[in-house]
Amino acid sequence: MFKNYYLTFILMLLTLPVLQGQSYKAILQGSNQPLPVVSTASGLITAELVEDTLSLSGGLQGIISGVDTTIAGGAHIHQGSAGQNGGVELVLRPTLSDGLTGGVFEVATNTLILSEEQKALLAERQLYINIHSNDHSSGEIRGQIVDASSEVYTATLFGSNQNPSVITDAKGSIVVELLGDTSIIVTGSFDNLSREFVASHIHFGMAGDIGGAGNVEIQLHARQGPDARSGEFVASENTYDIDADQLKRLESGQWYVDVNTTIELSVEIRGQIMPSANVRMRTHLTGMNEVAPVLSAGNGKLAVMLRDSILTISGSFSGLESNVAAAHIHSGMSGRNGPVLFPLVYTPSDDSRGGQFLADSNTFVVTGDDLAALLGRALYINIHTAENPGGE
Numbered sequence: 587m588f589k590n591y592y593l594t595f596i597l598m599l600l601t602l603p604v605l606q607g608q609s610y611k612a613i614l615q616g617s618n619q620p621l622p623v624v625s626t627a628s629g630l631i632t633a634e635l636v637e638d639t640l641s642l643s644g645g646l647q648g649i650i651s652g653v654d655t656t657i658a659g660g661a662h663i664h665q666g667s668a669g670q671n672g673g674v675e676l677v678l679r680p681t682l683s684d685g686l687t688g689g690v691f692e693v694a695t696n697t698l699i700l701s702e703e704q705k706a707l708l709a710e711r712q713l714y715i716n717i718h719s720n721d722h723s724s725g726e727i728r729g730q731i732v733d734a735s736s737e738v739y740t741a742t743l744f745g746s747n748q749n750p751s752v753i754t755d756a757k758g759s760i761v762v763e764l765l766g767d768t769s770i771i772v773t774g775s776f777d778n779l780s781r782e783f784v785a786s787h788i789h790f791g792m793a794g795d796i797g798g799a800g801n802v803e804i805q806l807h808a809r810q811g812p813d814a815r816s817g818e819f820v821a822s823e824n825t826y827d828i829d830a831d832q833l834k835r836l837e838s839g840q841w842y843v844d845v846n847t848t849i850e851l852s853v854e855i856r857g858q859i860m861p862s863a864n865v866r867m868r869t870h871l872t873g874m875n876e877v878a879p880v881l882s883a884g885n886g887k888l889a890v891m892l893r894d895s896i897l898t899i900s901g902s903f904s905g906l907e908s909n910v911a912a913a914h915i916h917s918g919m920s921g922r923n924g925p926v927l928f929p930l931v932y933t934p935s936d937d938s939r940g941g942q943f944l945a946d947s948n949t950f951v952v953t954g955d956d957l958a959a960l961l962g963r964a965l966y967i968n969i970h971t972a973e974n975p976g977g978e
Contacts, residue, residue: 607636610708612715612729613738614646617866619728620669620759622742624961625650626864626892627727631691631715632734635700635708642678642696645689651721652686660718661691663698667712667818668730668740668774669759675704675713710820711761711773730773736763739836741843741857742866743776748844748856749796749887751870754780756855760819760843767833772806772824772843777816779854781847783808786817789842790835792942793858793868793901794887803832803841817845839889839900839945858889858900860945865892867960869967871903873978877923882907882978888943888967895957899930899948899967904940908973913943915950919964923976927956927965 614629616622629646646653653660661680666672676698682689700708707713711730719726732738739762745752758776765771772788788804804826808817828836835841836859844856860866867890873880886903899915913932918924931947934940952960959965968977 607634609634609734610731611734612644612731613862614715614717614727614729615862615864616727617742617863618668618714618730618740618759619725620671620757622866623722623726624865624867625722625726626961627717627719628864628894629717629727629729631729633731635705638699638701638705640698640700640708641693642691642698643693644691646680646717646727647688649687649717649719649726651719651726653680653682653689654718654720654723655682655686657718657723662716662718663731664714664716665707665712666714666775667710667820668714668761669743669757669777670775670818671724672714675707676700678715710822711771712820730761732761732763733765733771736765736771738763738862739859740862740866741774741859743843743845743855743857745855746870747793747842747858747868747887748853749794749885752852752854754778754854756780756845758845758855758857760857760859762836762859764833764836767830769825769827770836771821772804772826773819773821775816775818776808776845776855777811779815779845779847781849781854782814783810783817784846784848786819786843786845788859789844790840791842792840793842793889794871794885794904795902803835806843860889860891860898860900861893863891863893865961866890867892871967871969875920875966876974876977877921880974880978882974884939884969884971884978886940886969891945892952892960895951895953897950897952897960898945899950900943900945902940902942903969904935906939906969906971906978908971908978909938910934910941910969910971911975912970913941914968914970916966916968917956917959917964918966920966924966930967
Protein backbone atom coordinates (compact mmCIF):
# COMPACT_ATOMS: atom_id res chain seq x y z
CA MET A 587 0.00 0.00 0.00
CA PHE A 588 2.82 2.39 0.89
CA LYS A 589 4.56 1.65 -2.44
CA ASN A 590 1.39 2.41 -4.41
CA TYR A 591 0.91 5.73 -2.55
CA TYR A 592 4.54 6.71 -3.15
CA LEU A 593 4.30 5.86 -6.87
CA THR A 594 1.08 7.89 -7.20
CA PHE A 595 2.76 10.88 -5.47
CA ILE A 596 5.73 10.75 -7.85
CA LEU A 597 3.43 10.61 -10.89
CA MET A 598 1.51 13.63 -9.59
CA LEU A 599 4.77 15.63 -9.28
CA LEU A 600 5.74 14.73 -12.83
CA THR A 601 2.44 16.02 -14.19
CA LEU A 602 2.57 19.38 -12.37
CA PRO A 603 3.36 22.41 -14.62
CA VAL A 604 6.98 23.59 -14.40
CA LEU A 605 7.30 27.32 -13.69
CA GLN A 606 10.01 27.95 -16.27
CA GLY A 607 10.68 31.63 -16.87
CA GLN A 608 11.48 33.57 -20.00
CA SER A 609 14.75 35.51 -19.80
CA TYR A 610 15.22 39.01 -21.20
CA LYS A 611 17.79 41.79 -21.10
CA ALA A 612 18.09 45.48 -21.89
CA ILE A 613 21.43 46.99 -22.96
CA LEU A 614 21.31 50.66 -21.94
CA GLN A 615 23.18 53.09 -24.19
CA GLY A 616 22.81 56.65 -25.43
CA SER A 617 22.92 55.45 -29.05
CA ASN A 618 19.56 53.71 -28.49
CA GLN A 619 17.65 56.96 -28.04
CA PRO A 620 15.48 57.85 -31.10
CA LEU A 621 17.73 60.89 -31.52
CA PRO A 622 21.01 59.37 -30.29
CA VAL A 623 22.72 60.91 -27.26
CA VAL A 624 26.54 61.04 -27.25
CA SER A 625 27.22 59.56 -23.82
CA THR A 626 29.69 57.00 -22.54
CA ALA A 627 27.22 55.99 -19.81
CA SER A 628 25.99 52.40 -19.95
CA GLY A 629 23.89 49.84 -18.18
CA LEU A 630 22.71 46.24 -18.37
CA ILE A 631 19.49 44.95 -16.85
CA THR A 632 18.35 41.32 -16.95
CA ALA A 633 14.76 40.25 -16.40
CA GLU A 634 13.00 36.95 -15.74
CA LEU A 635 9.30 36.50 -16.50
CA VAL A 636 7.51 33.70 -14.60
CA GLU A 637 3.78 33.69 -15.28
CA ASP A 638 2.82 37.32 -14.54
CA THR A 639 5.86 38.27 -12.47
CA LEU A 640 8.82 40.12 -14.00
CA SER A 641 11.94 40.26 -11.82
CA LEU A 642 14.72 42.65 -12.82
CA SER A 643 18.33 43.10 -11.73
CA GLY A 644 21.43 44.83 -13.05
CA GLY A 645 23.26 48.13 -12.94
CA LEU A 646 24.17 51.39 -14.65
CA GLN A 647 27.19 53.68 -14.61
CA GLY A 648 28.67 56.88 -16.00
CA ILE A 649 25.68 59.27 -15.85
CA ILE A 650 27.83 62.41 -15.51
CA SER A 651 25.01 64.85 -14.65
CA GLY A 652 23.31 62.29 -12.38
CA VAL A 653 20.02 60.42 -12.63
CA ASP A 654 17.12 62.89 -12.37
CA THR A 655 15.14 61.37 -9.52
CA THR A 656 12.50 64.12 -9.76
CA ILE A 657 11.15 62.35 -12.88
CA ALA A 658 9.32 59.60 -10.96
CA GLY A 659 12.61 58.22 -9.67
CA GLY A 660 14.40 58.55 -13.03
CA ALA A 661 14.17 54.93 -14.26
CA HIS A 662 11.16 53.35 -15.97
CA ILE A 663 9.84 50.74 -18.35
CA HIS A 664 8.12 52.57 -21.22
CA GLN A 665 5.87 51.36 -24.03
CA GLY A 666 7.34 51.70 -27.50
CA SER A 667 9.36 49.94 -30.15
CA ALA A 668 12.93 50.98 -30.91
CA GLY A 669 12.75 54.50 -32.35
CA GLN A 670 9.56 55.43 -30.51
CA ASN A 671 9.04 57.43 -27.34
CA GLY A 672 6.16 56.13 -25.23
CA GLY A 673 4.48 56.54 -21.90
CA VAL A 674 5.65 55.01 -18.63
CA GLU A 675 4.28 51.52 -18.05
CA LEU A 676 6.16 50.57 -14.87
CA VAL A 677 8.42 52.42 -12.43
CA LEU A 678 11.81 50.92 -11.55
CA ARG A 679 13.58 51.52 -8.23
CA PRO A 680 17.37 51.58 -8.54
CA THR A 681 19.65 51.96 -5.55
CA LEU A 682 21.76 54.92 -6.70
CA SER A 683 25.30 55.91 -5.78
CA ASP A 684 25.92 59.02 -3.70
CA GLY A 685 26.53 61.18 -6.78
CA LEU A 686 23.56 59.60 -8.65
CA THR A 687 25.96 58.71 -11.49
CA GLY A 688 25.33 54.96 -11.22
CA GLY A 689 23.54 52.33 -9.26
CA VAL A 690 22.12 48.83 -9.07
CA PHE A 691 18.70 47.30 -9.62
CA GLU A 692 17.94 44.71 -6.96
CA VAL A 693 15.30 42.02 -7.46
CA ALA A 694 13.76 42.76 -4.05
CA THR A 695 12.70 46.26 -5.15
CA ASN A 696 12.21 45.58 -8.85
CA THR A 697 9.74 42.69 -8.99
CA LEU A 698 6.68 43.73 -10.98
CA ILE A 699 3.32 42.21 -11.94
CA LEU A 700 2.52 42.47 -15.65
CA SER A 701 -0.93 42.63 -17.19
CA GLU A 702 -1.76 40.44 -20.19
CA GLU A 703 -1.35 43.52 -22.40
CA GLN A 704 2.10 44.24 -20.99
CA LYS A 705 3.16 40.62 -21.50
CA ALA A 706 2.09 40.90 -25.13
CA LEU A 707 4.10 44.12 -25.51
CA LEU A 708 7.13 42.38 -24.00
CA ALA A 709 6.87 39.48 -26.44
CA GLU A 710 6.70 41.87 -29.42
CA ARG A 711 9.72 43.92 -28.17
CA GLN A 712 7.50 46.95 -27.53
CA LEU A 713 8.84 47.73 -24.06
CA TYR A 714 12.06 49.60 -23.30
CA ILE A 715 13.95 50.79 -20.22
CA ASN A 716 14.86 54.48 -20.05
CA ILE A 717 17.16 56.34 -17.65
CA HIS A 718 16.50 60.08 -17.32
CA SER A 719 19.36 62.39 -16.33
CA ASN A 720 19.62 66.05 -15.39
CA ASP A 721 21.27 66.90 -18.71
CA HIS A 722 18.95 64.64 -20.74
CA SER A 723 15.52 64.76 -19.16
CA SER A 724 13.88 62.72 -21.94
CA GLY A 725 16.45 59.96 -21.47
CA GLU A 726 20.23 59.62 -21.60
CA ILE A 727 20.55 55.84 -21.98
CA ARG A 728 17.94 53.39 -23.09
CA GLY A 729 17.56 49.76 -24.09
CA GLN A 730 14.88 47.67 -25.73
CA ILE A 731 13.92 44.59 -23.69
CA VAL A 732 14.98 41.62 -25.83
CA ASP A 733 15.82 37.92 -25.56
CA ALA A 734 18.56 37.42 -22.96
CA SER A 735 20.43 34.85 -25.05
CA SER A 736 20.65 37.00 -28.16
CA GLU A 737 23.52 38.99 -29.63
CA VAL A 738 22.16 42.50 -30.19
CA TYR A 739 22.75 44.67 -33.27
CA THR A 740 21.20 48.07 -33.96
CA ALA A 741 20.72 50.59 -36.76
CA THR A 742 19.68 54.24 -36.68
CA LEU A 743 17.91 55.32 -39.89
CA PHE A 744 18.41 58.80 -41.37
CA GLY A 745 18.31 60.24 -44.88
CA SER A 746 21.91 61.35 -44.53
CA ASN A 747 22.99 57.68 -44.39
CA GLN A 748 21.83 57.16 -47.96
CA ASN A 749 24.25 57.66 -50.87
CA PRO A 750 23.71 60.30 -52.13
CA SER A 751 22.25 61.83 -48.96
CA VAL A 752 18.51 62.54 -48.77
CA ILE A 753 17.24 65.70 -47.06
CA THR A 754 14.33 64.57 -44.89
CA ASP A 755 12.96 64.84 -41.36
CA ALA A 756 12.19 61.11 -41.35
CA LYS A 757 14.01 58.84 -38.92
CA GLY A 758 13.91 55.33 -37.51
CA SER A 759 15.61 52.73 -35.33
CA ILE A 760 16.08 48.98 -35.70
CA VAL A 761 17.11 46.22 -33.27
CA VAL A 762 18.32 42.88 -34.63
CA GLU A 763 18.50 39.94 -32.21
CA LEU A 764 20.76 37.11 -33.36
CA LEU A 765 19.57 33.82 -31.84
CA GLY A 766 22.27 31.20 -32.08
CA ASP A 767 23.71 31.25 -35.60
CA THR A 768 20.58 30.51 -37.58
CA SER A 769 17.82 33.06 -36.92
CA ILE A 770 17.19 36.74 -36.29
CA ILE A 771 14.36 38.87 -34.89
CA VAL A 772 14.07 42.37 -36.38
CA THR A 773 12.04 45.02 -34.54
CA GLY A 774 11.81 48.81 -34.51
CA SER A 775 10.00 51.70 -36.16
CA PHE A 776 10.19 54.69 -38.51
CA ASP A 777 8.18 57.89 -38.82
CA ASN A 778 7.75 61.26 -40.53
CA LEU A 779 8.33 60.04 -44.10
CA SER A 780 7.81 62.69 -46.77
CA ARG A 781 5.76 60.27 -48.92
CA GLU A 782 3.82 57.04 -48.39
CA PHE A 783 5.72 53.97 -47.31
CA VAL A 784 6.24 51.24 -49.91
CA ALA A 785 8.75 48.70 -48.58
CA SER A 786 11.67 48.07 -46.24
CA HIS A 787 14.57 45.66 -46.66
CA ILE A 788 17.83 44.39 -45.26
CA HIS A 789 20.50 44.83 -47.94
CA PHE A 790 24.02 43.48 -48.40
CA GLY A 791 26.34 46.49 -48.45
CA MET A 792 28.75 48.67 -46.53
CA ALA A 793 28.10 52.21 -45.35
CA GLY A 794 28.54 54.42 -48.41
CA ASP A 795 27.66 51.73 -50.95
CA ILE A 796 25.06 52.70 -53.50
CA GLY A 797 22.15 50.37 -52.81
CA GLY A 798 19.73 48.70 -55.19
CA ALA A 799 17.18 45.94 -55.62
CA GLY A 800 19.92 43.48 -56.57
CA ASN A 801 21.40 43.31 -53.09
CA VAL A 802 18.20 42.76 -51.09
CA GLU A 803 18.70 39.98 -48.53
CA ILE A 804 15.45 40.10 -46.53
CA GLN A 805 12.16 41.94 -47.08
CA LEU A 806 10.84 43.23 -43.75
CA HIS A 807 7.16 43.42 -42.76
CA ALA A 808 6.02 46.77 -41.37
CA ARG A 809 2.70 47.61 -39.71
CA GLN A 810 1.91 50.95 -41.34
CA GLY A 811 0.58 53.92 -39.43
CA PRO A 812 -2.77 55.54 -40.39
CA ASP A 813 -1.09 58.03 -42.74
CA ALA A 814 1.23 55.40 -44.30
CA ARG A 815 4.19 57.64 -43.42
CA SER A 816 5.20 55.71 -40.33
CA GLY A 817 5.48 52.06 -39.43
CA GLU A 818 6.50 49.49 -36.87
CA PHE A 819 8.33 46.15 -37.06
CA VAL A 820 7.15 43.63 -34.45
CA ALA A 821 8.81 40.38 -33.46
CA SER A 822 6.04 37.96 -34.47
CA GLU A 823 6.10 39.25 -38.07
CA ASN A 824 9.86 39.69 -38.49
CA THR A 825 11.57 36.47 -37.41
CA TYR A 826 13.81 35.02 -40.13
CA ASP A 827 16.15 32.09 -40.70
CA ILE A 828 19.58 33.06 -42.02
CA ASP A 829 22.36 31.05 -43.66
CA ALA A 830 26.09 31.03 -42.95
CA ASP A 831 26.87 33.74 -45.53
CA GLN A 832 24.20 36.04 -44.11
CA LEU A 833 25.52 35.44 -40.60
CA LYS A 834 29.00 36.48 -41.74
CA ARG A 835 27.66 39.66 -43.34
CA LEU A 836 25.70 40.56 -40.21
CA GLU A 837 28.68 40.01 -37.92
CA SER A 838 31.05 42.01 -40.16
CA GLY A 839 28.81 45.09 -40.51
CA GLN A 840 27.87 44.43 -44.13
CA TRP A 841 24.09 44.70 -43.72
CA TYR A 842 21.95 47.82 -43.78
CA VAL A 843 18.24 48.58 -43.50
CA ASP A 844 16.41 50.97 -45.79
CA VAL A 845 12.88 52.39 -46.00
CA ASN A 846 11.43 53.07 -49.46
CA THR A 847 8.70 55.57 -50.35
CA THR A 848 6.53 56.23 -53.39
CA ILE A 849 8.96 58.72 -54.93
CA GLU A 850 10.01 56.34 -57.70
CA LEU A 851 10.42 53.64 -55.05
CA SER A 852 13.38 55.63 -53.71
CA VAL A 853 15.15 55.11 -50.39
CA GLU A 854 14.35 57.90 -47.94
CA ILE A 855 16.16 56.67 -44.81
CA ARG A 856 18.82 54.06 -44.19
CA GLY A 857 21.06 52.74 -41.42
CA GLN A 858 23.98 50.34 -41.08
CA ILE A 859 23.35 47.33 -38.81
CA MET A 860 26.17 47.21 -36.27
CA PRO A 861 26.77 45.63 -32.85
CA SER A 862 25.29 47.60 -29.96
CA ALA A 863 27.57 50.46 -28.88
CA ASN A 864 27.74 53.25 -26.32
CA VAL A 865 28.30 55.88 -29.01
CA ARG A 866 27.60 55.71 -32.74
CA MET A 867 28.97 58.40 -35.05
CA ARG A 868 29.61 58.77 -38.76
CA THR A 869 31.71 60.67 -41.25
CA HIS A 870 30.95 61.82 -44.79
CA LEU A 871 33.99 61.93 -47.08
CA THR A 872 34.14 64.64 -49.74
CA GLY A 873 36.78 66.85 -51.31
CA MET A 874 34.99 69.93 -49.99
CA ASN A 875 36.01 68.91 -46.45
CA GLU A 876 39.73 69.34 -47.17
CA VAL A 877 41.28 72.48 -45.66
CA ALA A 878 42.02 73.64 -49.20
CA PRO A 879 38.91 72.19 -50.92
CA VAL A 880 39.63 69.60 -53.62
CA LEU A 881 37.41 69.40 -56.70
CA SER A 882 36.70 65.66 -56.76
CA ALA A 883 33.83 63.32 -57.52
CA GLY A 884 35.16 61.06 -54.78
CA ASN A 885 32.85 60.40 -51.85
CA GLY A 886 32.32 57.96 -49.02
CA LYS A 887 30.52 57.29 -45.77
CA LEU A 888 31.86 55.55 -42.70
CA ALA A 889 30.16 54.13 -39.62
CA VAL A 890 32.03 54.88 -36.38
CA MET A 891 31.27 52.83 -33.27
CA LEU A 892 32.57 53.20 -29.71
CA ARG A 893 32.08 50.30 -27.29
CA ASP A 894 33.63 51.16 -23.94
CA SER A 895 37.14 52.21 -25.11
CA ILE A 896 37.10 50.26 -28.41
CA LEU A 897 36.68 52.33 -31.58
CA THR A 898 35.62 50.52 -34.78
CA ILE A 899 35.48 52.02 -38.28
CA SER A 900 33.71 50.48 -41.30
CA GLY A 901 32.37 51.76 -44.61
CA SER A 902 33.38 52.55 -48.17
CA PHE A 903 34.55 55.23 -50.61
CA SER A 904 34.55 55.52 -54.41
CA GLY A 905 34.93 57.87 -57.39
CA LEU A 906 38.45 59.17 -56.62
CA GLU A 907 40.26 61.17 -59.31
CA SER A 908 43.44 59.10 -58.91
CA ASN A 909 44.58 55.93 -57.19
CA VAL A 910 44.18 55.67 -53.42
CA ALA A 911 47.50 55.82 -51.57
CA ALA A 912 46.64 55.75 -47.85
CA ALA A 913 43.91 56.41 -45.29
CA HIS A 914 44.20 57.61 -41.70
CA ILE A 915 42.42 58.94 -38.66
CA HIS A 916 43.93 62.35 -37.93
CA SER A 917 43.71 64.62 -34.91
CA GLY A 918 42.23 68.01 -35.74
CA MET A 919 39.04 70.04 -35.75
CA SER A 920 37.16 70.70 -38.98
CA GLY A 921 39.12 73.27 -40.99
CA ARG A 922 42.50 72.26 -39.57
CA ASN A 923 45.12 69.76 -40.64
CA GLY A 924 46.54 67.55 -37.90
CA PRO A 925 48.86 64.60 -37.27
CA VAL A 926 48.02 60.96 -37.98
CA LEU A 927 46.51 59.21 -34.98
CA PHE A 928 45.77 55.77 -36.48
CA PRO A 929 46.39 54.26 -39.95
CA LEU A 930 43.32 52.67 -41.51
CA VAL A 931 43.33 49.37 -43.36
CA TYR A 932 41.33 49.35 -46.60
CA THR A 933 40.64 46.89 -49.39
CA PRO A 934 41.01 48.82 -52.68
CA SER A 935 38.52 48.42 -55.51
CA ASP A 936 39.64 46.85 -58.79
CA ASP A 937 40.39 50.28 -60.29
CA SER A 938 42.04 51.59 -57.08
CA ARG A 939 39.68 54.59 -57.15
CA GLY A 940 37.69 53.34 -54.18
CA GLY A 941 37.74 50.83 -51.38
CA GLN A 942 36.21 49.36 -48.23
CA PHE A 943 37.09 49.52 -44.55
CA LEU A 944 36.17 46.29 -42.77
CA ALA A 945 35.42 46.51 -39.05
CA ASP A 946 37.69 43.59 -38.09
CA SER A 947 40.71 45.36 -39.58
CA ASN A 948 39.97 48.82 -38.18
CA THR A 949 39.55 48.49 -34.42
CA PHE A 950 41.48 50.74 -32.03
CA VAL A 951 41.73 51.44 -28.32
CA VAL A 952 40.96 55.09 -27.51
CA THR A 953 41.43 56.49 -24.02
CA GLY A 954 42.33 59.77 -22.36
CA ASP A 955 42.99 62.64 -24.78
CA ASP A 956 42.11 60.51 -27.82
CA LEU A 957 38.70 59.67 -26.36
CA ALA A 958 38.09 63.30 -25.44
CA ALA A 959 39.02 64.32 -28.99
CA LEU A 960 36.60 61.79 -30.48
CA LEU A 961 33.71 62.96 -28.29
CA GLY A 962 34.67 66.59 -28.96
CA ARG A 963 34.55 66.12 -32.77
CA ALA A 964 38.29 66.74 -33.00
CA LEU A 965 39.16 63.70 -35.13
CA TYR A 966 38.82 63.36 -38.89
CA ILE A 967 39.37 60.72 -41.56
CA ASN A 968 41.44 61.51 -44.63
CA ILE A 969 41.86 59.60 -47.91
CA HIS A 970 45.18 60.32 -49.62
CA THR A 971 45.61 59.74 -53.37
CA ALA A 972 48.41 59.84 -55.94
CA GLU A 973 47.40 63.27 -57.25
CA ASN A 974 46.34 64.65 -53.87
CA PRO A 975 48.87 63.30 -51.34
CA GLY A 976 47.64 65.74 -48.70
CA GLY A 977 44.14 64.30 -49.01
CA GLU A 978 41.45 64.10 -51.71
